[in-house]
Amino acid sequence: MTIPKQSNRRKELVSIAARLFKDTSFDRTTVRMLASATGLKSGSLFHHFKDKEEILVAVIEGGLKKSIETIKRETAKVDQPNLRLLASIYGHLETLHGENKDAHIVSITEWKSLSEDSKDHLIKLRDEYEAYWQKIVDDAITANLLTGDPHLNRLFILGALNWSIQWFKPEQGVSIKQLAYNFYQSLTHQSID
Amino acid sequence: MTIPKQSNRRKELVSIAARLFKDTSFDRTTVRMLASATGLKSGSLFHHFKDKEEILVAVIEGGLKKSIETIKRETAKVDQPNLRLLASIYGHLETLHGENKDAHIVSITEWKSLSEDSKDHLIKLRDEYEAYWQKIVDDAITANLLTGDPHLNRLFILGALNWSIQWFKPEQGVSIKQLAYNFYQSLTHQSID
DNA sequence: ATTGAAACCAAGCAAGCGCTAGGTAATTAA
DNA sequence: TTAATTACCTAGCGCTTGCTTGGTTTCAAT
Numbered sequence: 001m002t003i004p005k006q007s008n009r010r011k012e013l014v015s016i017a018a019r020l021f022k023d024t025s026f027d028r029t030t031v032r033m034l035a036s037a038t039g040l041k042s043g044s045l046f047h048h049f050k051d052k053e054e055i056l057v058a059v060i061e062g063g064l065k066k067s068i069e070t071i072k073r074e075t076a077k078v079d080q081p082n083l084r085l086l087a088s089i090y091g092h093l094e095t096l097h098g099e100n101k102d103a104h105i106v107s108i109t110e111w112k113s114l115s116e117d118s119k120d121h122l123i124k125l126r127d128e129y130e131a132y133w134q135k136i137v138d139d140a141i142t143a144n145l146l147t148g149d150p151h152l153n154r155l156f157i158l159g160a161l162n163w164s165i166q167w168f169k170p171e172q173g174v175s176i177k178q179l180a181y182n183f184y185q186s187l188t189h190q191s192i193d
Numbered sequence: 194m195t196i197p198k199q200s201n202r203r204k205e206l207v208s209i210a211a212r213l214f215k216d217t218s219f220d221r222t223t224v225r226m227l228a229s230a231t232g233l234k235s236g237s238l239f240h241h242f243k244d245k246e247e248i249l250v251a252v253i254e255g256g257l258k259k260s261i262e263t264i265k266r267e268t269a270k271v272d273q274p275n276l277r278l279l280a281s282i283y284g285h286l287e288t289l290h291g292e293n294k295d296a297h298i299v300s301i302t303e304w305k306s307l308s309e310d311s312k313d314h315l316i317k318l319r320d321e322y323e324a325y326w327q328k329i330v331d332d333a334i335t336a337n338l339l340t341g342d343p344h345l346n347r348l349f350i351l352g353a354l355n356w357s358i359q360w361f362k363p364e365q366g367v368s369i370k371q372l373a374y375n376f377y378q379s380l381t382h383q384s385i386d
Numbered sequence: 387a388t389t390g391a392a393a394c395c396a397a398g399c400a401a402g403c404g405c406t407a408g409g410t411a412a413t414t415a416a
Numbered sequence: 417t418t419a420a421t422t423a424c425c426t427a428g429c430g431c432t433t434g435c436t437t438g439g440t441t442t443c444a445a446t
Contacts, residue, residue, distance in 0.1 A: 009423085025305070027220040031404060044424050046405065112218070148379040152372075156379055159356025160349040167348055179345075186341040186349055189382055202393080224434060237394050239435065 010048055010058070013038050018059045018102035026056055026106075026113045056110060057118045063103030064125040067095045071132055081136075081143035082192060088136045089187075090180035092161050097170050108162050133158060145188045157187065203241055203251070206231050211252045211295035219249055219299075219306045249303060250311045256296030257318040260288045264325055274329075274336035275385060281329045283373035285354050290363050301355050326351060338381045350380065 016038050020029045031052055035042040049055045074091035075084050095104040107126075114122065137154045140146045146153050161183070170176055185191060209231050213222045224245055228235040242248045267284035268277050288297040300319075307315065330347045333339045339346050354376070363369055378384060 007422095025220070027218070030402080032402090040423095041425055042404090043406075043426080043428095047423065052404065146379065147382050148375055152375050153379055155356070155360055156353040156376060159359070160353035163352025163356055164348070166352070182342055182345050183349060186339065186346055189340050200392095223432080225432090233393095234395050235434085236396080236436075240393065245434065 011062075013045075013048055014055065014058045014062060015100075015102070017055045018063070018106055021056065021059060021106045021110060022102045026110045053113075053115060053118065056106070056113060057122065059103050060107040060110065060114070060122055061125065063095075063105075063107035064122065064129060066100065067092070067104055067107075068125065068129050068132065070095050071129070075136065081139040082145055082188070082190070084136055085140045085145060085188070086180065086184045086192060088133060089157075089161065089183050090177060092158070093164065093168075093176050093180050093183075096161070096165055097168055097176050105165055108165065130154070130158070140188070145190065206238075206241055207248065207251045207255060208293075208295070210248045211256070211299055214249065214252060214299045214303060215295045219303045246306075246308060246311065249299070249306060250315065252296050253300040253303065253307070253315055254318065256288075256298075256300035257315065257322060259293065260285070260297055260300075261318065261322050261325065263288050264322070268329065274332040275338055275381070275383070277329055278333045278338060278381070279373065279377045279385065281326060282350075282354065282376050283370060285351070286357065286361075286369050286373050286376075289354070289358055290361060290369050298358055301358065323347070323351070333381075338383065 013034075017029075017034055020033060020037055024033070031045055032042045034055070035045055038045070045055075049058070071088055071091040074087040074094075078084055078087055095101065096108075111119075134150065134154050137146065137157065138150050141148075141150055141153065164179070168174075168179065174182075181192075206227075210222075210227055213226060213230055217226070224238055225235045227248070228238055231238070238248075242251070264281055264284040267280040267287075271277055271280055288294065289301075304312075327343065327347050330339065330350065331343050334341075334343055334346065357372070361367075361372065367375075374385075
């Protein structure tokens, strides 16, 4: 029963698993697929993780932490509500479509594959991310950039952004920055001066 | 090799399967679960469907047809762009959260569980639905209700609406009609007079 | 009353699944 | 140099999966 926690090898494995879970879904990704992608034999995976779900938890935890880190970094640069809203939109789209997007996508698409216990553990991270977003949205409403119920506005916006994983391909012309700005304009009916 | 096509029994089975696929996902729903929910033995299912995926195809096909039917019915009542936009929003939310919602939800959440062949067949229905929506959005832009790229606007709106299956519970106070109107206001920054 | 088709059941097969047990190699620490 | 720890492999177990086969029941039309 040997379970190291923050080894580099583990992070490698988690990152490879993220790609498979994103491309094939958690249920359809077998431990044998994970093994062959990591260069291990299937049994050896369970030296690093106690079961398959622990791999998913590790992927999602990494994805959420990265998202929180990114939105905080992007919004730290600016203080006006309009720029902060745009930066948040950009940050979110960046974690979904930029480099290392796999984990964040999995954290969105495979949430319901988690056991109740795992959700209990990860929900705090998700709540933290959503609470951060809520403040951005609240301030945007106060600044008359958005209108209506604050809570619903946050849900609408994050929903529309998350849904972009279904259709957006950054290599097809439009950049993430452009997409973010388009989105900002459609939302607020305004431009940035 | 007996495959009837439009029998009532088949529709019953499809409707029960829709509920299971929605609650448990296609992959995690076993044929034995389907059998027990329909009161059949597991082998008997394959008298009605050639394999498990054909059940999913039937569910999604029904869901898409119902959606098309609903948006056309709702928008037929009105002709001003603002009212047509609101009616479309309401119609979409109605198929997602009203009665018989299961099939439409499955058509959204389980799209990637389909084989390529099945997608080829169903994509026409999805395209038809999205094309209908696109016209609504185009007209709303012309009427200055929305602003920016037409195609992206449609994607943003449908994404935000679809995402509501993740959080909206109609029994918790807000009605579908209220939700639709809130959504309309946030989108257009306008009220209906 | 007989027939034919449709609807269902009983039994189980082959394949794939997550995971385990017991060993060996590689790395690190003393 | 030795001892311990970590990393990995070999082999396979027990179980569930989607699905098949060959037979029985139900029932409407003759």
